[in-house]
Amino acid sequence: MADCIFCKIASREIQANEVARTDDAVAFRDTDPKAPTHILIIPTRHVAAVRDPSGEAGEQLLGHLLAFAATTATALGLDEGGYRIVTNTGNDAGQSVPHLHFHLLGGRRLGWPPG
Ligand code: 5GP
Numbered sequence: 001m002a003d004c005i006f007c008k009i010a011s012r013e014i015q016a017n018e019v020a021r022t023d024d025a026v027a028f029r030d031t032d033p034k035a036p037t038h039i040l041i042i043p044t045r046h047v048a049a050v051r052d053p054s055g056e057a058g059e060q061l062l063g064h065l066l067a068f069a070a071t072t073a074t075a076l077g078l079d080e081g082g083y084r085i086v087t088n089t090g091n092d093a094g095q096s097v098p099h100l101h102f103h104l105l106g107g108r109r110l111g112w113p114p115g
């Protein structure tokens, strides 16, 4: 989608610190990390939020993103200490980029519940 920063990262029009990629997803480091390891997992195609993918293809995409986030966590050495995967949706959750993304956070003790 034009003027979507994460679409531009997916197409490599804008550079990001990529850690992994599949045909359907990209994992890259957040520029404003909230933990020692803070990765964003996005679909390469534009999807606004987690509620939007529909049908079997949508469910497959969501499953792929979650599995890819877990694989990325393993590759970055987070399994032993543990990690968190979250997705902010809409205003109350503070979603600031309207392209679906999962945050993968690890490398420190994470508080619960989130603020
Ligand atoms: P949200 O607030 O929507 O849940 O998360 C958006 C995240 O994207 C924020 O953590 C923010 O730091 C990150 N972010 C925003 N713009 C960019 C960018 O251009 N590059 C990267 N790598 N991260 C970004």
Ligand code: ZN
Residues within 6 Å of the ligand: 001, 004, 005, 006, 007, 008, 045, 046, 047, 098, 099
């Ligand atoms: Zn987009």
